Each structure stands twice: as structure tokens, then as C-alpha cells.
Amino acid sequence: MPSRTIIFRADGSPSIGMGHFTRTLALAEMLHDYFHCIFATRKATEYQISEIEKICHGRIDLPEDDAHFEDFLTQLKGDEIVVLDNYYYTTEYQKAIKAKGCKLVCIDDMHAIHYVADVVINHAPLRSNLFSRAVYTKLLIGLDYALLRSEFFQEQPNRVVPKKLKKTILCIGGADFNNLTSKILDELIVIEQIEEITIVVGNSYQHFQSLTQKINDYSENKQINLFKNLNSNDLIDQMKISDFAIVPCSTILFEAISQKIPILTGYYVDNQKNIANHLKNHYKNILVLGDLNITSIRKDHIKYLENSIEQPYSPSINRNTKDRFLTSFISLANEFDIKCRKANDYDVETYFRWANNDIVRANAIKQQRIEYHNHVKWFKSKIKNKNSFLYVFEKENIEVGQIRFDKSATYYIIDYSVDENFRGEGYGTIILKLGLEQLLKDCKNNLHFVIKAQVKVDNKASCRIFEKLHFVNTGIVELNNNLFVEYEKKII
Numbered sequence: 069m070p071s072r073t074i075i076f077r078a079d080g081s082p083s084i085g086m087g088h089f090t091r092t093l094a095l096a097e098m099l100h101d102y103f104h105c106i107f108a109t110r111k112a113t114e115y116q117i118s119e120i121e122k123i124c125h126g127r128i129d130l131p132e133d134d135a136h137f138e139d140f141l142t143q144l145k146g147d148e149i150v151v152l153d154n155y156y157y158t159t160e161y162q163k164a165i166k167a168k169g170c171k172l173v174c175i176d177d178m179h180a181i182h183y184v185a186d187v188v189i190n191h192a193p194l195r196s197n198l199f200s201r202a203v204y205t206k207l208l209i210g211l212d213y214a215l216l217r218s219e220f221f222q223e224q225p226n227r228v229v230p231k232k233l234k235k236t237i238l239c240i241g242g243a244d245f246n247n248l249t250s251k252i253l254d255e256l257i258v259i260e261q262i263e264e265i266t267i268v269v270g271n272s273y274q275h276f277q278s279l280t281q282k283i284n285d286y287s288e289n290k291q292i293n294l295f296k297n298l299n300s301n302d303l304i305d306q307m308k309i310s311d312f313a314i315v316p317c318s319t320i321l322f323e324a325i326s327q328k329i330p331i332l333t334g335y336y337v338d339n340q341k342n343i344a345n346h347l348k349n350h351y352k353n354i355l356v357l358g359d360l361n362i363t364s365i366r367k368d369h370i371k372y373l374e375n376s377i378e379q380p381y382s383p384s385i386n387r388n389t390k391d392r393f394l395t396s397f398i399s400l401a402n403e404f405d406i407k408c409r410k411a412n413d414y415d416v417e418t419y420f421r422w423a424n425n426d427i428v429r430a431n432a433i434k435q436q437r438i439e440y441h442n443h444v445k446w447f448k449s450k451i452k453n454k455n456s457f458l459y460v461f462e463k464e465n466i467e468v469g470q471i472r473f474d475k476s477a478t479y480y481i482i483d484y485s486v487d488e489n490f491r492g493e494g495y496g497t498i499i500l501k502l503g504l505e506q507l508l509k510d511c512k513n514n515l516h517f518v519i520k521a522q523v524k525v526d527n528k529a530s531c532r533i534f535e536k537l538h539f540v541n542t543g544i545v546e547l548n549n550n551l552f553v554e555y556e557k558k559i560i
């Protein structure tokens with residue numbers, strides 16, 4: 069097991085629901101074979117403790133009151149990756165964690181704050197321009213990054229959907245603090261077509277006794293099955309024998325999608341609205357009803373779903389999600405080994421070697437080799453120029469590459485390169501990301517500008533790096549009889 073530690077910070081309770089806890093633990097499950105995983109939480113129930121102990125290598129119990137913010141910070145040594153999942157982690161709190169030296173990952177629902185984290189995860193199918201973030205922040209968004217337990221990533225055959233949808237599974241989540249389960253049950257009872265209703269509630273559901281009584285009262289009208297706190301495999305089994313699912317636009321929706329089951333969905337809290345709005349009218353196998361607090365499920369909704377179902381089922385859950393997360397977190401862990409410093413007079417020889425490398429010259433705007441005396445003159449002027457920022461990156465005191473930002477009247481232009489002994493190992497992405505982060509620190513009094521890059525069109529590796537960091541491709545230009553892709557990113 070690698071020594072690098074990931075600390076997962078999330079809470080779950082009847083008042084806030086169990087979604088944050090469940091999906092963060094699902095991420096820990098994907099990573100726990102490769103990292104030392106610690107889970108930090110408040111007011112952990114016996115159930116939560118049991119689930120944490122199945123996956124993680126340790127637990128941090130935090131105070132129940134607001135002292136948990138500061139207490140958590142005191143737990144950090146500065147060499148950990150921190151994963152935050154909740155709505156109350158402000159930009160300033162993110163900065164406090166970064167100031168410790170930690171790498172920071174935020175799991176997002178509402179994209180309502182400015183992120184300075186290294187990575188932001190949102191598994192809803194949203195557009196990247198909805199997120200306010202630092203120039204170096206990487207986005208992992210969409211169903212390719214679904215935060216589900218491992219069982220839901222198993223490939224499912226396309227199910228045979230009956231012409232009449234008679235059996236439904238109803239699951240509003242782990243807490244269902246609005247007791248929508250009871251409300252929707254009342255609506256389903258009067259729909260004659262529905263013959264069997266399977267209800268699944270979570271460990272934090274507070275209305276179990278009254279729901280049980282209602283089911284007993286309705287038992288003469290319908291076959292109603294009630295399950296509490298099903299494990300993943302049992303939940304999957306119940307979905308398999310159901311004709312359609314009724315779930316909110318939360319993690320349970322993506323679990324249902326993984327099982328290729330027709331779905332009636334909607335939202336009951338604000339953070340689910342964006343998912344609902346995106347899904348609306350996008351997929352024939354999913355009908356979005358709106359606000360579940362006020363919308364009643366009717367027979368015409370079921371009829372609509374019957375008439376709209378298509379095969380093959382879409383959308384789809386990417387079965388390689390675990391590998392995608394592993395790649396991202398390993399890359400993040402590797403950043404700890406790379407140190408960034410400003411270039412100095414002693415770097416003139418190293419920069420000369422890098423600049424005249426055959427591959428560097430082939431991808432440069434001016435491809436002719438550089439004379440040493442011209443290089444020395446240029447280098448001395450650059451490190452003294454207040455509008456130029458030259459950084460050197462080292463691993464174990466060995467130079468691995470450089471990045472330079474030259475300021476013009478309206479933007480900064482990027483030049484970077486990786487030492488030939490370190491190419492093909494992902495250092496280009498690390499250099500660009502860490503360089504952008506350092507530039508922000510050094511330009512703290514001027515945070516409103518544009519960063520541009522020009523990449524030779526056949527330099528595919530470098531193009532992928534800029535695209536990975538969400539630079540915008542603004543077109544192709546001809547420079548010195550060669551074609552270059554222009555990329556830019558606005559810093560606001």
C-alpha cells in the first residue's frame with residue numbers, strides 16, 4: 069500500500085442526507101488499494117463507522133459544532149490529499165487547506181462558489197463553463213466520473229422492458245427528510261396499472277414506523293415490499309426485477325442508470341435542479357417531472373415512459389471510472405515530488421540545453437538553433453524583466469523542466485518544456501499546472517488577465533495537456549510557414 073494519504077472529509081445525517089457520505093466513501097473504495105485512506109466525519113453512527121471500517125484505514129472523529137472546521141485543519145500535516153464534500157467549504161477554507169501544503173479535491177453539487185482546489189469532481193452531465201475556478205483547477209465532470217460503489221460498475225445486459233410498466237422501485241435516498249416516500253406511495257396507490265411497489269429506505273430515514281403502518285393499511289390494494297438499508301447487491305437485485313424506478317436527481321439516479329432501468333425522476337433540493345434541467349428532454353429512458361415536493365406522479369407519466377423507451381439504453385455509466393480516478397489521483401500525488409522555484413543566473417546552461425533540444429526546436433516558432441552568446445544575453449534580460457516569470461521544476465534536486473510566462477499589454481504567453489530524460493511520464497501536465505498556480509501567487513495584485521499558448525498542430529501531446537487543463541482552442545494560425553493551435557484561458 070502506498071504511503072501517500074488521502075483524507076476524505078464528509079458528513080451524513082437525517083438533516084443533510086447521506087449522499088455526501090455515500091459518494092465520498094464510494095470514491096475511497098476506488099482508491100483504497102493504492103492510497104492510505106482516512107475518513108474524517110462528525111457524529112458517525114454505528115452504520116457509518118461500520119461502512120468506513122470496511123474500506124478505509126482509519127477514521128478521524130470531529131467535533132459536532134463549528135469547531136470542526138479548525139479542528140480538521142489542525143489534523144493536516146501538509147503532505148496529504150484532502151477530499152472535501154459539502155456545501156459549507158468556502159473559497160477561504162479551501163485556501164487554508166492549500167496553505168498547509170495539501171493537495172485539494174472538492175466534490176461539487178451546486179458550482180455556487182469559486183474553487184481554488186486542484187481538482188473539482190461533479191458527476192452530473194454539466195458544462196465546464198458553469199464552474200468558477202482557478203486557472204490550474206482540473207475538472208472531472210459528467211458520468212465518466214460517477215461516484216458509485218463498485219457493484220454498480222458491473223456491465224449489465226440490455227434488459228427486456230415490458231410494454232406495460234407494472235412493477236416499480238421507489239427510493240428517495242438514505243434520509244428522505246421531506247418524507248417524499250410516503251407522499252409518492254399515496255400517489256402510486258391510486259394508479260391501477262401499478263401492481264407491485266418496492267420501497268427502499270436508508271439507515272437515516274426517520275419515518276419508518278409510520279411508513280410501515282401506511283403499508284399495512286394499503287396491503288389489500290397493492291403488493292408492497294419494504295426494505296431498509298439494502299446493500300449494493302441487494303439494491304441491484306431489486307432494480308433487476310422492477311419495470312421502472314422512481315428516484316430523485318441524486319446519486320441513486322446514477323445507480324439506476326447503471327442498471328439500464330426506465331426512470332421517473334425529479335428534484336427536491338436546489339442542488340438537484342441542474343441535473344434535472346440537463347436531463348430534461350435529453351434521454352427517452354428518463355422522464356424528468358420537476359419538483360417532487362409539489363409534483364404528483366400520474367398514470368400519464370408512466371404511459372409517456374412506456375411510449376418513449378428505446379434501446380440501446382442511454383445514458384450510460386462508464387465502466388472505466390475507477391481507472392480514470394486512479395490516474396487523476398496518482399498524478400496529483402506525483403505533484404508532491406516536484407518542486408517549483410524561480411530561475412536564477414546559474415540556470416543559464418540548463419536553459420540553453422533545453423532550448424536547443426531537437427524536439428524543442430522542431431516544435432518552436434523559430435526552429436533554427438540558438439547561438440550560445442545570444443542565449444546568454446536573452447536569458448539575463450529575461451530573469452531581470454519584471455514582466456517575465458521563469459520557473460524551474462525539480463525532482464530530488466534534478467531539473468525536470470521549465471515554464472516561462474511573458475507578459476504583453478493584454479495577456480501572458482506560455483513557453484514550457486520537459487527535459488528529455490523525463491518525457492512521456494506526465495510531467496508536462498504537472499509543470500503547466502504547477503506553473504499556473506505559482507504565477508497566480510506571484511501576480512496576487514493583478515488577477516485579471518488572459519494566458520495564451522501557441523502549439524504546433526502536430527504536437528499532439530502538448531495539445532492534450534492544454535485541453536486537459538481546460539484551455540480554450542481559439543483557432544489555428546500560420547507562423548513561419550507552420551500551423552499552430554492557439555489556446556487561451558481567462559483569469560478572473
